[in-house]
Amino acid sequence: MNEPAAQAAGSHDKVIGDVMLDVNAITLRFGGVVALNNISFNVRKHEILAIIGPNGAGKTSMLNVINGFYHPQEGEITFKGNVRSQMRPHIAASQGIARTFQNVALFKGMSTLDNIMSGRLMKMKRNFLWQALHFGPARKEELEHRAFVEKIIDFLEIQSIRKTPVGRLPYGLQKRVELGRALAMEPELLLLDEPMAGMNTEEKEDMCRFILDVNDEFGTTICLIEHDMGVVMDISDRVVVLDYGRKIGDGTPNEVRNNQEVIDAYLGVSHD
């Protein structure tokens, strides 16, 4: 990233608001395996929070708990003031939580446009019979949604693949389409599971720019998992570090960088 842009991004004059999502004492077990052990942290409105940690630390499990895929045995989650111990994915979605997946989960045979349109499903009011007729109010509704989706396509600079089946796209672009689909939900909280995995430097830089722009222009709160430390330190406001299902660090990138326990976890100090 060149200098003026970095200055602009790093200026952080944005106002980080109140707690939006509060994760309180979550414990998740799979049989005898403790995937998450008494984890608590919060996500504040308008911030970019990164969850990092070595392989198997429980990062993806944490995201799955937040959007209701997994149901923790203990603890509770408060989202926008509502306490929920058992959140289901579709409820999470209707409340404004969108996510992307570590292994791209798009409809491979459908075009970029249709994939992103599918993100608007929650917002469509007409039932499928109306939509099948594509007439009157259903048509009007679809045009409005299409206009919104076109804004996302423009935002993510994917005009040239609008009509291309997603399965034919390179990995980096698929990731971008997936982000587009999540954005189509107009989420308040966006969960990104390794948005930059498997990308080359240039694609990573693009993705960083998009994440910052989303946060900046739409005011979306973002919680992301990432392995690339450079990226994490660059774009996040706060970092939560997990290791073997425990939280071992929580703070600004600088605080975390200097945390001895985090250093040990990454450099591999023995756990006995």
Add this chain to the structure above:
Amino acid sequence: MPIQQAPAGMDTFPKILRDHAKVRPDKVAYREKEFGIWQAYNWSEVNDHVRALAQGLHVQGVKRGDRIAIIGNNRPRLYWAMAAAQAIGAVPVPMYQDAVAKDIGYVLEHAEITAVVAENQEQVDKVLEIHDQCPSIKTVIYCDPKGLRKYEVPFLFSFSDIQEKGREFAIGNASFLDAEIDRGKADDIAVLPYTSGTTGNPKGVVLSHNNILCSSFNANEFEGLTENEEILAYLPMAWIGDHIFSYGQALVAGFAVNCPESTETVLTDLREIGPTYYFAPPRVFENLLTTVMVRMEDASKIKRSVFNHFLGVAKRVGADILEGRSVSFGDRIQYALGNLIVYGPLKDTLGLRRVHLAYTAGEAIGPEIFDFYRSLGVNLKQLYGSTEASVYVTIQPNGEIRSDTVGPPAPGTEVKIDEKTKEVLFKSPGVFVEYFKNPKATAETKTKDGWVMTGDAGFFDDEGHLHIIDRAKDVGTLKDGTLFAPKYIENKLKFFPNVKEAVAFGADRDQVTAFINLDLQAVGSWAERNNIAYASYQELTAIPEIENLLKENVEQVNADLANDPNVASSQITRFILLPKELDADDGELTQTRKVRRRIVAERYEGLINALYSNDSEAHMKAEVTFEDGRKGFLEADVKIIDAQTFEPQKKAA
């Protein structure tokens, strides 16, 4: 009748724009694809936008004679910025959008830019990066606000901010802008494009309103372009061609300019718009043709045979039908049928269905490619031009189109050839005023009586068509004094799909010889089809059948050269198939894949000596660089092949 002087009252572009808004206010002037939809702006809206911006620039302190840089992809707003600058007497300087900050810095500094109109964040970043070196810049304006909201730069404004300022200013000063527009004169500087010189710094070419207007007007008359044309503006705005086609000619005739959604969507947008007037460099036409052919290979057998049959018909009579020559009734029926089921749909797919005028220029185009498009009924023509001429030096008129010439002089243009150096000189109403702040270069290029030296060598044939053969400095003579233009010969060789690269020798020698690099793909698949086994490129060059194949190609070039009295004696007598592919890593080619003649001559001196001896074989040893950077030696015995030459003859017309 070509004009030499712009008509009074309509002698600058702002005046013409004002006129369009009165005469054809509702006609579409610009289209831009945004959010998946073509957004149209009519002349009246464009006029309002331009006026608001022009007044806004005035509020920002831009004065008559100031220079304003325009950086970005083809966007209606950037074209409007040019008109707005001209309206208050400032000079637009269009710049290459992919240039790095350092290169942009040179031009910004040299042109003493006071304001910049940039497309987006990317361009704004570049300008801000080098802003320290260019303190003259007082205002930076951006069109697309994405990512720029947080920039705290006091002199950075959005396009609409400036327009808003302009509209406010106009409330108390309603007559200001019209007075400014009326002050404009034909001899004022209209635009200052910088040419990307291959050596040294770029030079700013000063072009007046009269230059651009006359050039555009004459070409429009000559080609019958009207207000109903559609053009797709996709080539860099800094290039004079785009400035003439999408700004000069569009404004003079009042036709619509369409801007693609992004650089990656150009082909889709081309199909959606279906331009009537189109320009593309030869490479684009070549790529399109290759794509078509490759896809046809995958089509079913029936489709393929229908395609091939009608392509044969088109090849036989298509060009004649296009040029209105007499063709038998049966062939006409066949061609009409072919148009229905092959040519029409194909042109539709390529986005060329409505094209009634297409140009190609910049380098030589292969005759096969050129004839292919013409046989489909696409009126593809060649032209020769330069920034210093406001584009047009020669154009092929309808009915006199050939793939190997660039046509007779354009209307209102005189062209002559320097007797001694064979350099092409021209004189026209489009001839540039001077190089900006560079009287030395001006004196070197433009003579006192207005002739401009192109640096290209060429000759006129019997029909008055100009042939461009090479850069003048590369043209030499054989020992007997006849003309030797290596690139002209090499290009003829390279038109054969078998030949990837060729290097001709002959300056100050008694005959012409050549090195040839095979095209591995073309020759390799030929070998496979003919059951010839080979393991490497080097082996391929030593197979007798392939030597014969190339010998036929070379002799065909010789026969072709023999038809042309100017170059008839520079036929190739002996050549070798070089066992090594010329490579940029070994310094034999430039990064843009142009042959470095001198280095090739040095590296293979032994082979060249053998070509000029009586030996039938030579030994070569050359250092090669492998892809991982290691070096090694390539040794081979190379056979020298003699080619038949032909008696020079007058071309049978």
